[in-house]
Amino acid sequence: MTHDVQVPTGHLSRRALLKGAAGGGLVFAFHLPLRAANEPGQPEDDPMGKFAPNAFIRIDRAGMTSLVMPQVEMGQGVYTSISMILAEELDADFARVGVIHAPPNEKLYANPALGVQATGNSNSIRAWWKPLRSAGASTRAMLVQAAAVRWSVSPSECSTANGQVTHAASGRTIGYGQLTEAAAELPVIRDAQPKDPSRFTLIGKTVKRLDTRGKVDGSVVYGIDAMLPGMTFATVAASPVLGGKVKRVDDAAAKAVPGVHKVVVLDDAVAVVGAHMWAAKKGLEALTIEWDEGSNGQVSSAQMWDELRSASHADGVVAKKTGDVQKGLSSTSRFDAAYELPLLAHATMEPINCTVQVRADACDVWVGSQVVARIQQAAAQALGLAPEKVRVHNHLLGGGFGRRLEPDMAAMAARIAQHVDGAPVKVVWTREEDIRHDYYRPMYRDVVSGTLENGTISTLHYKVCGPSILARWLPPAFQNGIDIDGVDSAVDLPYDIPNLQVEYLRVEPKAVRTGFWRGVGCNNNVFAIESFVDEMARKAGKDPVAFRLAMLGKSPRLKSALELAAARSGWGQALPRRVGRGVCVQPSFASFIATVVEAEVDTQGAVRVRRVTSVVDTGIAVHPDNIVAQLQGGILFGLTAGLYGEITVKNGRVEQSNFHDYRPLRINEVPKIDVQVVQSAEFPGGIGETGTTAALPALRNAIYAATGIALRRMPVDAEVLAGKKPPWR
Amino acid sequence: MARTRTLRLNGATQSVDVPDDMPLLWVLRDVLGMTGTKFGCGAGLCGACTVHLDGRPIRSCLTPVSAVDGKAVTTIEAIRHTEVGVRLQRAWLDLEVVQCGYCQSGQIMSATALLAHNAKPSDADIDGAMAGNVCRCGTYVRIRDAIHHAARAPKEPT
Numbered sequence: 001m002t003h004d005v006q007v008p009t010g011h012l013s014r015r016a017l018l019k020g021a022a023g024g025g026l027v028f029a030f031h032l033p034l035r036a037a038n039e040p041g042q043p044e045d046d047p048m049g050k051f052a053p054n055a056f057i058r059i060d061r062a063g064m065t066s067l068v069m070p071q072v073e074m075g076q077g078v079y080t081s082i083s084m085i086l087a088e089e090l091d092a093d094f095a096r097v098g099v100i101h102a103p104p105n106e107k108l109y110a111n112p113a114l115g116v117q118a119t120g121n122s123n124s125i126r127a128w129w130k131p132l133r134s135a136g137a138s139t140r141a142m143l144v145q146a147a148a149v150r151w152s153v154s155p156s157e158c159s160t161a162n163g164q165v166t167h168a169a170s171g172r173t174i175g176y177g178q179l180t181e182a183a184a185e186l187p188v189i190r191d192a193q194p195k196d197p198s199r200f201t202l203i204g205k206t207v208k209r210l211d212t213r214g215k216v217d218g219s220v221v222y223g224i225d226a227m228l229p230g231m232t233f234a235t236v237a238a239s240p241v242l243g244g245k246v247k248r249v250d251d252a253a254a255k256a257v258p259g260v261h262k263v264v265v266l267d268d269a270v271a272v273v274g275a276h277m278w279a280a281k282k283g284l285e286a287l288t289i290e291w292d293e294g295s296n297g298q299v300s301s302a303q304m305w306d307e308l309r310s311a312s313h314a315d316g317v318v319a320k321k322t323g324d325v326q327k328g329l330s331s332t333s334r335f336d337a338a339y340e341l342p343l344l345a346h347a348t349m350e351p352i353n354c355t356v357q358v359r360a361d362a363c364d365v366w367v368g369s370q371v372v373a374r375i376q377q378a379a380a381q382a383l384g385l386a387p388e389k390v391r392v393h394n395h396l397l398g399g400g401f402g403r404r405l406e407p408d409m410a411a412m413a414a415r416i417a418q419h420v421d422g423a424p425v426k427v428v429w430t431r432e433e434d435i436r437h438d439y440y441r442p443m444y445r446d447v448v449s450g451t452l453e454n455g456t457i458s459t460l461h462y463k464v465c466g467p468s469i470l471a472r473w474l475p476p477a478f479q480n481g482i483d484i485d486g487v488d489s490a491v492d493l494p495y496d497i498p499n500l501q502v503e504y505l506r507v508e509p510k511a512v513r514t515g516f517w518r519g520v521g522c523n524n525n526v527f528a529i530e531s532f533v534d535e536m537a538r539k540a541g542k543d544p545v546a547f548r549l550a551m552l553g554k555s556p557r558l559k560s561a562l563e564l565a566a567a568r569s570g571w572g573q574a575l576p577r578r579v580g581r582g583v584c585v586q587p588s589f590a591s592f593i594a595t596v597v598e599a600e601v602d603t604q605g606a607v608r609v610r611r612v613t614s615v616v617d618t619g620i621a622v623h624p625d626n627i628v629a630q631l632q633g634g635i636l637f638g639l640t641a642g643l644y645g646e647i648t649v650k651n652g653r654v655e656q657s658n659f660h661d662y663r664p665l666r667i668n669e670v671p672k673i674d675v676q677v678v679q680s681a682e683f684p685g686g687i688g689e690t691g692t693t694a695a696l697p698a699l700r701n702a703i704y705a706a707t708g709i710a711l712r713r714m715p716v717d718a719e720v721l722a723g724k725k726p727p728w729r
Numbered sequence: 730m731a732r733t734r735t736l737r738l739n740g741a742t743q744s745v746d747v748p749d750d751m752p753l754l755w756v757l758r759d760v761l762g763m764t765g766t767k768f769g770c771g772a773g774l775c776g777a778c779t780v781h782l783d784g785r786p787i788r789s790c791l792t793p794v795s796a797v798d799g800k801a802v803t804t805i806e807a808i809r810h811t812e813v814g815v816r817l818q819r820a821w822l823d824l825e826v827v828q829c830g831y832c833q834s835g836q837i838m839s840a841t842a843l844l845a846h847n848a849k850p851s852d853a854d855i856d857g858a859m860a861g862n863v864c865r866c867g868t869y870v871r872i873r874d875a876i877h878h879a880a881r882a883p884k885e886p887t
Binding site: 038074075076077208209211212213215216217218219220221222224225227233258259275276277278279281347348349350351396397398399400401428430431625626629632633634635636637640658659660664665666667668670672673 | 747748751752755756758759760762763764765766767768769770771772774775777804805806808809818821822825827828829830831832833834837855856857859860861862863864865866867868869870871872873
């Protein structure tokens with residue numbers, strides 16, 4: 001088959017196509033201007049000439065409403081959900097709503113739950129629910145006021161819908177656009193009462209996503225797609241050992257590679273700048289770099305685990321205490337277990353990249369980031385500029401998963417761009433560099449003890465051992481030796497356990513940086529606790545669902561979700577040999593979710609997930625279909641980790657490098673996933689990370705049911721499941 | 730060696746002056762500014778860079794520009810000018826397949842090649858054609874549904 005269609009071949013030509021399309025049947029054979037400028041589809045915020053009563057809403061005279069997004073879009077659908085909340089309270093015409101990336105501004109756009117301008121922790125809707133509803137309602141009130149003044153009627157006689165104010169008694173209607181100038185003259189209203197949820201017309205409806213059209217035709221511009229006049233391209237090799245320095249570089253062969261412009265030697269990294277990525281990549285491969293490896297050059301995973309295990313004998317800081325665990329812990333029927341989770345990379349599909357142009361006293365940065373203001377600060381710091389001299393152009397993100405909560409790529413690109421005379425330089429990390437220089441999901445060890453009484457858990461002592469990301473990332477949140485993310489979903493354990501103690505023990509690994517990873521601290525805690533609960537159920541001779549239901553008296557939402565998930569998954573119905581169902585319940589991110597995984601383990605130890613059922617009570621469901629999508633995707637992200645995910649270190653170097661040895665789940669391995677969203681009027685919860693948190697323990701418990709083998713570390717080890725070696729203890 | 734060569738690209742011809750061994754991916758992205766085709770792994774492992782060469786899906790990150798001489802290259806930017814491509818793009822949007830979207834150019838290019846050669850693919854056919862395309866957001870369930878949906882949909886006017 002051949003394609004003989006005649007189309008323009010680049011972005012600048014799109015406009016020409018639109019113009020030309022009216023003529024119909026034209027044959028296009030444009031010659032593309034080499035390296036056309038390529039801008040993100042979302043324009044920069046420009047409130048001039050518009051009604052802009054707050055940081056989020058701009059309405060122009062034509063009635064077009066632009067909404068400034070305080071949270072970034074990385075696929076989780078937040079642009080659509082946030083727009084729905086604002087448009088709901090504004091009574092905007094949703095078909096005439098556009099979105100704008102927020103500029104870096106911690107004062108206007110700091111996440112209310114975090115105090116910094118960041119998108120993470122599945123809290124966009126929870127954190128912004130009240131302020132955005134208030135902003136929408138207040139803007140609406142000003143437009144109503146403007147119309148009421150114009151018509152000399154009382155605002156209370158006016159109503160709004162679809163971007164218009166109506167005075168029903170006199171049959172008059174006026175569009176918001178025509179009211180912008182008058183509304184802008186009014187005293188700003190900041191605290192108008194939002195709607196009663198019973199009057200919602202948009203929230204709870206499945207509307208079309210706002211960010212996807214350009215994602216199916218190649219026109220969307222991610223950070224990596226930024227194209228600028230005079231642009232050069234670079235790729236970088238940071239020290240393969242964390243903390244290492246460049247000792248010596250032989251760049252003769254690299255400089256001979258056609259298209260290579262420059263070799264930039266920094267103290268801890270070497271970059272090659274060229275006419276295109278291919279030149280830069282070949283140039284980098286042609287370099288001979290000697291590294292001073294520093295103190296981490298001999299570190300291995302075995303040593304890192306030994307150190308974590310050895311440290312884990314110490315007492316932790318008590319983060320939660322109910323009743324008295326000492327009596328249970330001294331009982332002879334006490335049951336002990338330890339669970340471990342490995343380092344993980346994020347492997348966003350868009351490799352880490354950042355474009356920087358340094359001018360005499362200012363700088364521009366093109367990037368896709370979860371922390372736009374920190375990008376500005378990082379570039380400013382690297383260049384010795386005041387932050388306001390750094391302009392950040394944020395983009396849609398080709399995946400975040402927590403990796404883009406770090407601004408390291410901007411600092412690195414700025415340091416490289418300093419050596420490139422004023423031209424914009426796009427620094428793209430190879431996949432290998434991306435995997436080997438991540439901020440990894442921490443390795444965790446959880447030490448658990450418990451006792452049973454009358455067929456239920458009467459004592460639980462749970463100690464988390466691992467690094468603190470918050471202590472580095474948000475120091476004020478690390479108080480009294482407790483990382484609140486590290487104990488999330490443990491201190492708020494949903495079960496009625498009369499004697500409960502949760503401890504936190506900070507243990508920092510050598511040789512790797514750790515960072516937030518989809519599901520954050522909840523992943524670890526829900527995995528360890530739900531695994532332990534399953535083992536206790538078996539000791540008690542109880543069915544895992546019945547065992548949990550008996551302890552969920554104080555968590556009615558979770559109990560209902562579990563009952564529904566059990567029914568929908570066929571829980572209790574007979575299964576073939578070596579097939580099992582595993583369950584997980586979680587209160588994580590203020591959503592209440594029960595998940596059942598059905599998995600088959602063959603005699604060689606290969607695991608096939610057959611079916612996943614998840615029931616979600618997230619309170620008010622702003623965009624129900626997006627919640628389903630996030631659960632589907634989050635579950636697969638978690639299954640990937642459970643089946644394959646592990647980063648290991650040898651001689652101070654991360655061993656994995658690309659998708660062959662850091663394996664993602666592929667379409668042929670994907671089960672049927674049934675997600676049920678429960679109708680609820682409760683405060684909305686978080687969603688983006690919940691599926692990932694659910695998948696690991698439910699998978700692990702399904703394998704336990706299928707084989708009787710209690711895995712206590714992930715990912716699954718086929719040799720263990722094939723009976724070729726004993727389970728790790 | 731670098732020499733000027735003429736690409737047959739999306740139905741037009743395009744001259745480029747690039748090294749023979751330069752992968753088509755970087756010619757498209759960095760020389761021509763056609764950024765719809767994505768860099769994901771550089772090793773043929775993820776499918777983000779999938780384009781068509783004479784209608785067959787190839788990984789442009791591993792295909793040297795010298796290997797496309799005389800052959801028709803089609804990228805995501807032009808897939809809407811094919812009947813199957815339009816149907817798939819519509820199905821992708823109708824079923825809300827997309828999350829971050831970074832892999833979706835490659836997914837749609839692989840799916841278009843599949844449907845062009847197999848009008849009613851089975852689940853196994855889809856697995857066979859699509860297993861080379863990685864999606865970290867986990868949109869696979871909807872990709873499968875969207876391919877079936879597009880296969881059932883009426884033909885689009887071209």
